[in-house]
Amino acid sequence: SKWKESLIARTLARRSVNLMQLVYGQPVSNQASAVSDSSESEQSDDEDFFKPKGQANKGIDDKSSFDDINAEDCSKFPKSDLKDWHARDLIESIKDRFVTGDWSKAAK
Amino acid sequence: MxxxxxxxxxxxxxxxxxxxxATLAGTPVVVEEIRSEETSPGLRPYEVSLLRLLESISDDCLVEINETGTKLRYKPGVLMGGKRHIHDCGLSRSIGYFLEPLIILGLFGKKPLTIRLKGITNDSKDPSVDTFRTTTLHILKRFGVPIGDGLDLKIERRGAPPLGGGEILLQIPIVPNTLSAAHWIDEGMVKRIRGIAFSTKISPQIVNRVIYAARGIFNSFIPDVHIFSDHRTNATGGGSPGYGISLVAETTTGCLISADVAVSDRKADEMEEEMDEKPKLTPPEELGEQAASMLLEEIEQGGVVDSTHQGLLFILCALCPPDVSKVRVGKLTPYGIETLRNIRDFLGVTFDIKPDPNSGTVLLKCVGSGIKNLSRKIS
Structure with missing residues (x-):
């Protein structure tokens, strides 16, 4: 029902991702199981022992940059789609981040 | 051995x-499987160039690369610093790629470092030399790097890809003993926007068009916008035509948020091999708007530095003496996350990372590893 929607949205916004886990990985107990998983997958890989180099390359491209051990070393984080900053509501949304905006709102 | x-x-x-x-922690490293699965395996020319640069500024360091370049052995030496270094960065990556590690290493040398770097000054892949001059060097000051003379970057020639021909002079002082921990969580409000738009070997009118477009976006936010123009011709303009813009937003608490873009007639290099047609050049108006939008998005994200400088910020925090540093950044970038992992692996410093749900930013706390400048001459 409609009255629940705002509640759900608020709960989702409040639920914080565990960034420590995201950055440094799972605790040790889980890691052990993850290792055994990867060894199994290696065994299944025995069938296609010879892989053309080009194909392996394509497989890496599909993965996220975190898994790719040869990801490009680049500190810039290019955004593919930039927002249209002519839009009125978008301008309003960050107006208070400037000294010309409302100072009381910005002082959180 | x-x-x-x-x-x-x-x-x-x-x-x-x-x-x-590895150099700062004194850990010898072996890197294996460098692009071993790719059609052109091994180290890229810019990576080899970086290793040569490391060799030239340090003493007794050992670099071994195997025949195919897929394996690298590096034993760090003592960082010497010193004057009159010249390094040709090549044309496969811009000078920004080399500056990022160099400014950290320079701080921990025996003598202040003065180095002349030649190559591409502005491209879209790496932070431009303008951004380094206006933003990156100021971040170092937050961590107790001696202010004043000795920390400087001069752009003597500009060089756009593919032919480059740019030249900069970088001066980095040494830290007397250690850096100092920073408590840097208040990003403040943006009070002014500055920038530099450059052009090499093309009509100076292009720069004005870039500036005009960028200003147009900022007009609805803040009146204090000044974008300088830097038009280079002949010898100081390098070998190729190109133009670009670097923007910096300065906040009331002295944080600097930057964004830069550049356009040039880049030849299809190995990265763009798949694309058959030549990448289209962005027109000046679009480029200006793009740069302005990028800056506004960085401002929207919050944090005391922009997304490009997250890695540098974390490394500086981790190099501080055993004291608590606290910083605020916007959304963590993949590069920032990788930096945190590398810091844990090499320096044993783990950050306490907490999201701040009110502003959508991330707060990071760490106790520095207490790396001292051991190369420094003790009198």
């Missing part, structure tokens, strides 16, 4: 950071 315990790493990912941290 054979007794040295090498730290084993895989892949060319974050090579620069790993080399920097």
């Amino acid at each position: 054979g007794k040295v315990a090498y730290k084993k790493l895989k892949g060319s990912k974050n090579l620069r950071q790993r080399l920097v941290l």
